[in-house]
Amino acid sequence: MTDIKITSFTIRDLRFPTSLDSIGSDPMNLAGENALGYLQYHTDKGLIGTGFSFSNGQGNEVLCAGIRALAPRYIGRSLASIIADFGKTHRNLLSGQIRFMSPERGVMQLAANAVLNALWDLWAKVEGKPLWRLVADFTPEEFVKCIDFRYLTDAITPEEAIQMLKAQEADKKERLELALKNEAVPGYNTSIGWLGLSDEKVTENLQKALDEGFKHFKLKVGLGLEADRRRLGLVRKVAGPDAVIMTDVNQLWDVDEAIEYMPKLADFNLFFIEEPTSPDDILGHAKIRKALKPHGIGVATGEHVNNRVMFKQLLQAEALDALQLDALRLSGMNEILSVLLLAAKFGVPIVPHSGGAGMTELCSHISTIDFVVVSGKKSILEYTDHLHEAFVNPASMAPGSYHTSPTAPGYSTDVKEEYFDKFECPQGSFWKSPKGLEMLNDPWRGVLGEQTS
Amino acid sequence: MTDIKITSFTIRDLRFPTSLDSIGSDPMNLAGENALGYLQYHTDKGLIGTGFSFSNGQGNEVLCAGIRALAPRYIGRSLASIIADFGKTHRNLLSGQIRFMSPERGVMQLAANAVLNALWDLWAKVEGKPLWRLVADFTPEEFVKCIDFRYLTDAITPEEAIQMLKAQEADKKERLELALKNEAVPGYNTSIGWLGLSDEKVTENLQKALDEGFKHFKLKVGLGLEADRRRLGLVRKVAGPDAVIMTDVNQLWDVDEAIEYMPKLADFNLFFIEEPTSPDDILGHAKIRKALKPHGIGVATGEHVNNRVMFKQLLQAEALDALQLDALRLSGMNEILSVLLLAAKFGVPIVPHSGGAGMTELCSHISTIDFVVVSGKKSILEYTDHLHEAFVNPASMAPGSYHTSPTAPGYSTDVKEEYFDKFECPQGSFWKSPKGLEMLNDPWRGVLGEQTS
Numbered sequence: 001m002t003d004i005k006i007t008s009f010t011i012r013d014l015r016f017p018t019s020l021d022s023i024g025s026d027p028m029n030l031a032g033e034n035a036l037g038y039l040q041y042h043t044d045k046g047l048i049g050t051g052f053s054f055s056n057g058q059g060n061e062v063l064c065a066g067i068r069a070l071a072p073r074y075i076g077r078s079l080a081s082i083i084a085d086f087g088k089t090h091r092n093l094l095s096g097q098i099r100f101m102s103p104e105r106g107v108m109q110l111a112a113n114a115v116l117n118a119l120w121d122l123w124a125k126v127e128g129k130p131l132w133r134l135v136a137d138f139t140p141e142e143f144v145k146c147i148d149f150r151y152l153t154d155a156i157t158p159e160e161a162i163q164m165l166k167a168q169e170a171d172k173k174e175r176l177e178l179a180l181k182n183e184a185v186p187g188y189n190t191s192i193g194w195l196g197l198s199d200e201k202v203t204e205n206l207q208k209a210l211d212e213g214f215k216h217f218k219l220k221v222g223l224g225l226e227a228d229r230r231r232l233g234l235v236r237k238v239a240g241p242d243a244v245i246m247t248d249v250n251q252l253w254d255v256d257e258a259i260e261y262m263p264k265l266a267d268f269n270l271f272f273i274e275e276p277t278s279p280d281d282i283l284g285h286a287k288i289r290k291a292l293k294p295h296g297i298g299v300a301t302g303e304h305v306n307n308r309v310m311f312k313q314l315l316q317a318e319a320l321d322a323l324q325l326d327a328l329r330l331s332g333m334n335e336i337l338s339v340l341l342l343a344a345k346f347g348v349p350i351v352p353h354s355g356g357a358g359m360t361e362l363c364s365h366i367s368t369i370d371f372v373v374v375s376g377k378k379s380i381l382e383y384t385d386h387l388h389e390a391f392v393n394p395a396s397m398a399p400g401s402y403h404t405s406p407t408a409p410g411y412s413t414d415v416k417e418e419y420f421d422k423f424e425c426p427q428g429s430f431w432k433s434p435k436g437l438e439m440l441n442d443p444w445r446g447v448l449g450e451q452t453s
Numbered sequence: 454m455t456d457i458k459i460t461s462f463t464i465r466d467l468r469f470p471t472s473l474d475s476i477g478s479d480p481m482n483l484a485g486e487n488a489l490g491y492l493q494y495h496t497d498k499g500l501i502g503t504g505f506s507f508s509n510g511q512g513n514e515v516l517c518a519g520i521r522a523l524a525p526r527y528i529g530r531s532l533a534s535i536i537a538d539f540g541k542t543h544r545n546l547l548s549g550q551i552r553f554m555s556p557e558r559g560v561m562q563l564a565a566n567a568v569l570n571a572l573w574d575l576w577a578k579v580e581g582k583p584l585w586r587l588v589a590d591f592t593p594e595e596f597v598k599c600i601d602f603r604y605l606t607d608a609i610t611p612e613e614a615i616q617m618l619k620a621q622e623a624d625k626k627e628r629l630e631l632a633l634k635n636e637a638v639p640g641y642n643t644s645i646g647w648l649g650l651s652d653e654k655v656t657e658n659l660q661k662a663l664d665e666g667f668k669h670f671k672l673k674v675g676l677g678l679e680a681d682r683r684r685l686g687l688v689r690k691v692a693g694p695d696a697v698i699m700t701d702v703n704q705l706w707d708v709d710e711a712i713e714y715m716p717k718l719a720d721f722n723l724f725f726i727e728e729p730t731s732p733d734d735i736l737g738h739a740k741i742r743k744a745l746k747p748h749g750i751g752v753a754t755g756e757h758v759n760n761r762v763m764f765k766q767l768l769q770a771e772a773l774d775a776l777q778l779d780a781l782r783l784s785g786m787n788e789i790l791s792v793l794l795l796a797a798k799f800g801v802p803i804v805p806h807s808g809g810a811g812m813t814e815l816c817s818h819i820s821t822i823d824f825v826v827v828s829g830k831k832s833i834l835e836y837t838d839h840l841h842e843a844f845v846n847p848a849s850m851a852p853g854s855y856h857t858s859p860t861a862p863g864y865s866t867d868v869k870e871e872y873f874d875k876f877e878c879p880q881g882s883f884w885k886s887p888k889g890l891e892m893l894n895d896p897w898r899g900v901l902g903e904q905t906s
Contacts, residue, residue: 029552058550059522062515062560069512072896096900097511099482104733105759106559107515151731154708154740255607278604280557280762282735283769287607306558309733316736443525447549 001126002080005044009071012038013064013425014415015057016357016387017439019446022196023386028250030196031446033057033439034357034387035425037064038415039071039114041122043079049122050413053110054328054356058445060425066111069098074119079126082119083146090116090334091148105306109331116332117362121411130406131333132365136176136372140165143373147338155312161341168376175372185367185403187383188216188246188351192235199234206238213401216380218246218274222253225264232268241269248274251304255284259291272298272321279304285319300324303353307331308338315346322351327362333411336366337374344375351380357387360395360403361412368405390419454579455533458497462524465491466517466878467868468510469810469840470892472899475649476839481703483649484899486510486892487810487840488878490517491868492524492567494575496532502575503866506563507781507809511898513878519564522551527572532579535572536599543569543787544601558759562784569785570815574864583859584786585818589629589825593618596826600791608765614794621829628825632858635851638820640836641669641699641804645688652687659691666854669833671699671727675706678717685721694722701727704757708737712744725751725774732757738772753777756806760784761791768799775804780815786864789819790827797828804833810840813848813856814865821858843872 019031035057041049055063070093074082082089093112094103101108124131135143140162149158178184192205206217219235221228235245247270253261258276273292277284279301289299302324305311314320323343330336343350350370354363360383367381381403388394392414396404406412422428430436439445472484488510494502508516523546527535535542546565547556554561577584588596593615602611631637645658659670672688674681688698700723706714711729726745730737732754742752755777758764767773776796783789796803803823807816813836820834834856841847845867849857859865875881883889892898 029549032550032553054553056550056553059519059554059561062518062522062564063554065515065518066512066560069515070896092897092900096482097485097509097898100485100507100509100757101512101516101563102559102757102759104731106555106561107519108512108559110554111515151707151734151737153710154737254604257606278557278762280760281604281766283766284604284607284762304553304555306555307733309731309737313734313736443523443528444545445550447545 002078002083002123004047004079004122004126006041006049006074006077006079007044008042008075010040010042011064011067011071012420013060014038014420014423015060015425015431016390016423017430017436018357018386019057019439023384028252029056029446030448035060036358036415037067037111037114039067039118041074041118043122047122047125049118049125050410051114051117051119051121052328052358052413053114053117054358055110056446062107063110066107067114070108070111070115074115079119079122083123086146086334087148090146090332091150094331104309104331109306110329112331113328116334117411117413120333121413125410128409130365130408131411132179132368132372132405135333135337135369140169143337146334147341148334149338151309152312152338152342155316156341156345160345164341164344165373168373171376172372175376179368179372179405182398182402182404184371184378184405185364186216186378186380187214187397187401187403188218188244188380189214189383191384191386192217192219199231202231203234203238206235210239212397213399215242215401216244216246218248218382220250221247221265222249225261228265232265236268244271245269246271246274246300249276251275251278253277255281255287258288262292262297263295266295266297270297272300274300274324275304276301280310282310282313282317282319285314286317289319289321298322300351302326303329305329308335308342311339312342315342315348320348323348324351324353325366326353327359327366328356337369340366340370340374349375349377349379352382354382355384357390358413360384360388361391361393364395364403364406365411367403390415392416455531455536455576457500457532457575457579459494459502459527459530459532460497461495461528463493463495464517464520464524465873466513467491467873467876468513468878468884469843469876470883470889471810471839472510472892476837481705482509482899483901488513489811489868490520490564490567492520492571494527494571496575500575500578502571502578503863504567504570504572504574505781505811505866506567506570507811508563509899515560516563519560520567523561523564523568527568532572532575536576539599539787540601543599543785544603547784557762557784562759563782565784566781569787570864570866573786574866578863581862583818583861584864585632585821585825585858588786588790588822593622596790599787600794601787602791604762605765605791605795608769609794609798613798617794617797618826621826624829625825628829632821632825635855635857637824637831637858638817638856639669639831639833640667640850640854640856641671641697641833642667642836645670645672652684655684655687656691659688663692665850666852668695668854669697669699671701671835673703674700674718675702678714681718685718689721697724698722699724699727699753702729704728704731706730708734708740711741715745715750716748719748719750723750725753727753727777728757733763735763735766735770735772738767739770742772742774751775753804755779756782758782761788761795764792765795768795768801773801776801777804777806778819779806780812780819781809790822793819793823793827802828802830802832805835807835808837811844811866813837813841814844814846817848817856817859818864820856843868845869
């Protein structure tokens with residue numbers, strides 16, 4: 001069946017106007033849309049491979065242009081020829097004239113991700129399995145063959161990876177059964193804590209999440225000490241002393257600011273501060289982690305960490321208590337598998353970033369793979385309750401706040417057609433409305449404090 | 454005069470087919486074009502601010518799309534309002550919904566660079582000065598106000614920067630005079646060493662460069678030990694024992710490969726190996742530098758280092774003997790000024806990357822600024838002899854291999870109109886020719902070893 005041939009592609013610019021509800025608002029960006037650069041590979045057998053990558057709205061057409069630059073590379077190709085040496089396919093996709101545009105960072109990275117997601121989705125659909133199961137059924141050798149180890153061998157070699165995966169095979173069957181019973185991936189809740197929400201709305205969301213069985217919560221901070229303490233006090237009071245509370249400041253601080261600020265919140269008993277500073281600052285994160293350790297506060301980052309080389313160093317520098325890989329930023333399952341191996345090697349749990357449309361859908365696969373095949377440990381997965389309804393195979397929470405490991409064939413990437421009628425940009429009905437046009441025509445949307453004349 | 458108002462913009466996709474002459478060929482990319490995303494801001498006073506950023510050809514339309522996403526932000530704005538707090542302008546340009554697309558890395562970084570270059574060019578033209586002179590005439594306070602210090606204060610604060618600049622003012626007048634006499638910026642020659650050139654062509658280019666007075670040369674390596682030693686032997690023999698020879702491998706190796714390979718070339722007495730591994734690998738560069746030091750070989754990188762946070766860490770980790778900032782990658786003169794300060798603070802010389810169309814033009818400004826205002830030391834600047842003729846104010850070498858510090862107002866960014874007739878993509882005559890169309894329609898151009906069916 002892998003002789004299936006890719007014949008053409010379509011790319012669509014899909015933008016959900018989430019900023020209207022303050023969803024995703026943080027101290028660096030008060031108004032973000034959830035937008036997808038959406039790629040479909042059509043085939044000679046009728047199956048469609050779907051992949052997308054994410055942006056926050058403005059400039060999503062640049063992401064689509066990036067996908068358009070890469071997608072033609074597989075037209076006329078059989079799936080078999082693509083996956084025969086998938087690690088090499090990954091390396092070559094990021095090679096050539098595009099290299100000066102940094103295909104391992106930024107737009108071209110996101111674009112490569114959409115392309116690879118579509119290829120993985122197609123493969124899983126061809127095999128009639130959810131993607132996590134396709135990977136779980138790999139031999140260690142097949143798993144490793146999907147990875148380009150370039151730049152990683154000072155931290156992990158293919159041979160070492162195979163040994164690690166073999167060592168996990170002893171109890172793999174038991175973990176697979178837990179996954180099939182939806183007990184693989186505990187969730188935590190971010191919807192309580194968007195920065196733009198009122199205290200009343202935070203309390204309401206929190207109570208709802210508690211009723212649903214959540215025990216882990218995340219709150220945006222960075223509003224200033226008084227407001228942050230008030231909001232944290234509220235959450236701790238409602239959620240109780242045993243709830244795990246995480247904080248997130250979305251890169252607001254310099255290194256020394258983070259070190260000075262966070263101990264003033266230590267009495268709320270916090271698991272970690274997420275993105276305390278620039279995601280590029282490996283040495284800075286290491287310094288912050290060392291300084292906050294005596295205060296019982298950990299450090300997490302990853303949603304803006306561009307590639308495996310950056311994660312490798314964050315681990316080598318002992319900068320992380322939780323590794324928050326982003327399924328829509330790293331280039332495809334190929335690079336994600338390498339980061340899962342790195343995290344397991346260094347003994348750091350993954351807590352994937354999935355606070356945007358489609359992210360939980362993809363991360364349910366990733367966290368299940370990590371549990372069943374790689375680390376063998378359950379890691380918590382972010383859950384936000386918006387926009388799952390737009391997906392053909394939505395992520396969902398099982399009773400007791402566990403994520404359902406996906407059951408439908410593929411990578412859960414397909415979006416329902418009716419959402420394009422409304423939200424495809426610029427021709428969807430919302431974006432042609434006066435409000436939509438006003439949003440599209442504001443070049444400074446989401447930027448604070450720019451004098452614009 | 455700074456009440457001049459920006460009224461509209463134009464963006465053009467300009468691609469020089471340099472791959473036809475093997476210009477720019479390296480072990481990771483055998484066929485690169487020199488391409489520009491070219492932005493012009495038109496004003497109510499007739500002056501035009503020109504900025505561009507660079508790519509290697511394929512996907513240059515993505516870069517243009519990135520510029521198109523950002524350029525509208527300054528329409529209707531006065532130059533005065535933009536430069537009043539230029540550091541904040543820089544920060545805000547990289548803010549908002551575009552943040553998920555990594556405006557400090559990759560395509561959006563390159564796009565921001567084009568926008569900022571156009572604003573700086575306009576400012577210098579308004580003042581009737583070459584840009585280096587505009588900056589050289591700043592007070593330390595004016596200089597520092599152009600910089601966003603976010604994420605830098607653990608390495609350098611604005612106050613410290615002002616003190617550093619003040620300390621350099623004692624001999625600034627003498628250095629300014631040297632700049633006006635074209636004795637500020639010694640050049641080195643890269644045109645000898647492209648990977649695709651035959652030994653005969655290397656010898657011919659080298660002899661020509663020696664005749665022109667060059668004493669520094671750079672050669673691509675990574676062809677394998679035998680070929681690398683043959684080519685280095687050739688260069689050392691023709692150039693003589695006193696010539697400074699640098700090597701460049703364009704990210705080919707893993708960390709331990711670089712450590713194993715380079716000592717085998719140590720007998721050729723090499724200044725540095727450039728880009729031994731991934732430009733993101735700060736800890737890797739530090740490890741390589743430590744290992745190569747006993748062999749007398751230094752480490753350099755920078756042309757793919759995306760931003761000031763990465764350079765900050767490369768310096769903090771003592772990973773560099775030369776800092777090769779790229780004028781078309783860092784976001785505008787704003788970020789470049791901050792990197793010059795960092796390099797001076799850590800005592801590492803800059804050796805800007807300028808091996809592509811337009812790069813030497815811009816770097817002549819940067820190296821002059823570094824010498825006159827920041828480090829006070831002469832640093833060598835890369836010189837390749839291709840495509841200067843396309844620029845209205847081309848970079849040029851003075852007798853004895855010194856770069857001429859530019860004299861025309863602006864940032865030397867204007868390209869002659871006739872080159873657009875031929876090389877604008879896709880409508881220029883070259884790109885409509887059969888050869889041009891064949892190049893454009895090959896999605897794998899420059900990629901080695903991909904099975905394409």
